[in-house]
Amino acid sequence: MDDRVIQNGILFSIAQAIGAPEQALRLLVSILLGYPIALFNCFYLRHKSAIVQHLFFTITGISIGFFNFGWDIGHSFGCVLVQYLLIKILSGTRICVALSFTFHMTYLLLGYYQTGTDTYDIKWSMPHCVLTLRLIGLCLDYYDGRKKPDQLNAHQKKMALVEAPSLLEMCGHVYFPGGFLVGPQFSMKRYLDFTNNVYEKESGDIMQCIKPGLIRAGLGFFYLALYQVASNFISDAVITSETFYEHTFIIRVVLVGLWAKISLYKYISCWLLTEGVCTMSGLTYNGKDDKGRHLWNGCANVKLRVFENATRFGHLIQSFNLNTNAWVAEYIYKRLRFLGNRSLSQAIALFFLAAWHGLHMGYYVCFFMELIVMLFEKDMEVLAAKNPAIHKVFNNPTLAPVRWVIGKLYVFCFMGYCLAPFTFFSDYWSIYGSLYYMGFVVFLGWRFIAPFLLPRLIPRSPRSAPPSEEKAPEELDQLKKKQ
Structure with missing residues (x-):
């Protein structure tokens, strides 16, 4: 019997036992595979050449993609190749940016059209949306790198690429196991600094990243368990059932509110787990705080305190899917x-x-x-x-x-x-x-x-008095004398 068939059978049995879709379990297993990959890189490859790390991340990332989507992983590689050729042929020009944006968004939308159903499915188009932003952002960063510094804002100066990345660098960036499937978004500049050991030199010891990575992983498992338990009581099926409509209006509002909170825990758990992979690899180094402590939040995708204490929707936006929101804001x-x-x-x-x-x-x-x-x-x-x-x-x-x-x-x-x-x-x-x-x-x-x-409701501000009326009488007398 084919090994993949046996594997599917095992995953299907586990998924049935815990009451989760097999695709979702496969995705979770793939995210967790990032931890041994990150540790292997941290212990054995971090002092190797950048080329070795690019190859390692490309091979492991493509393998994880194949584990989830089979040969459909070819969609992502084809788009990486197209982006590489666009940059090589058209360099960092406006037409390169326009063609890149048009091609990747069109390809993504066609992918949605091909794979879309009436439910949320985990197919090749899911990680492709992450790849789309990454490649469009890469093209814009190279476009910014060809401008004069005084034409760029602070973010653009930080992310601009002076040299065009190689195909291998692009593959390592795209297929990095900690960000390939569900994010987080991070720039090519951050990835290159990471693989060129810039963060190792700045932090003094990249191994400091393991503890904060484990903390984010622990929080990810906590929210995953919270979601798994709570969704047994208030799931999507509860909100769409006939019984739901028999409740009073107040009860319906409460049920929908609880359902929303629980549903968001699903996304939060995935982001925390993937952030843990990125952190444990050393990718997320973010300088020092005002007390001189090293920060490892460069790829943070959720602010838990802000989210849990939100008293307006602006707080939710400030705390939820941070990297995608930041990407859309900047690009x-x-x-x-x-x-x-x-x-x-x-x-x-x-x-x-x-x-x-x-x-x-x-x-x-x-x-x-x-x-x-x-x-x-x-x-x-x-x-x-x-x-x-x-x-x-x-x-x-x-x-x-x-x-x-x-x-x-x-x-x-x-x-x-x-x-x-x-x-x-x-x-x-x-x-x-x-x-x-x-x-x-x-x-x-x-x-x-x-x-x-x-x-x-907003009172009009009083009109300002003429300059002569605003002056003190003594000043007016002095002015008259001078005149």
Whole structure:
């Protein structure tokens, strides 16, 4: 019998025993394989030449990809080869950037069209979305490297590539086992500094990375266990069952809120586990803090304290999928500055994020919700700053616990509403109906009344007096004498 068939049988049996899909278990096993790979590199290869490390990461990464997707791994290698040829032929020009962006996004969307179903599937197109951002970012970094330093912002100066990377360097960057499947995103500059032992010299001893890597791994297992246990009580099936619609409105809101929180733990656990691999390899070195302690958070993808204590959706965005959000901010949003409109740039960036996730309309609804929620919170911040009565309430220290409770309830009640389209590609309208479309009523409704209500709630600043009237009488007398 074929070894792969036996392997599939073993994985299938384990998946059945723990109540998880076989594809998800295969993905988890692949992420965990990154730990012995990282340790082997840390103990035996870190002082070897960069070429040896590139080969090691390429071979191990492709092997993990083949373990998950078989010969479909060829899609990623083909795109790496195309990107290499584009850079070689067109160098770091605008047309190279335009062709790179167009090719990779088109290929990704065609991949979604070919592999997409009515459920979230773990197929070759899943890691391909990570690869797409990595290759587009690489091209833009090389484009920046050919500009004058005074034309670049701080981030671009840090990530710019003066020389075109080799095909082997590109493969090592793309197939690095700690970031190939589900991220995190990291630049070619970071990868090259890592393989050229820059971080070894800066940290003094790269082996310091093992302890923080184990801590992130431990947190990853904790959230994975939390998700596995909690999802037995509130799963996707509970939210889409007939029984769900028989509950009262308040109970439905609570159930959707709990479901959303539990669902996000699934993503958090994966990101923490992959971050642990990157950290344990030494890739995440990030200089020193203000106390002189070495930091290993260069690829951190989630801020747990901010996430768990979120009292507004802005906190969730600041703490969740950090590297992808940072990538979109630097390579899409900030490069749309020429439009001269922040709201338009934000809308385009969120549309890009939706398309990058897939073709299902639910993604676009989800990121549309993010847009109108963030605009709502921005208006609330303006009110809290400029309306005297509201400002007084928000800055009253005795009301801080009340504000915290209200903020937690606000996030809890609406988080599930915003997340439902992201998960339920065809059933989210039924869920929306069961919640009486409360998210649209509050956030979209606010957009219609804000132009009329905000000017009434924000007092006009008094006109400044003419310069002569603002001066003290003594100064006026002196001026008259001089005249």
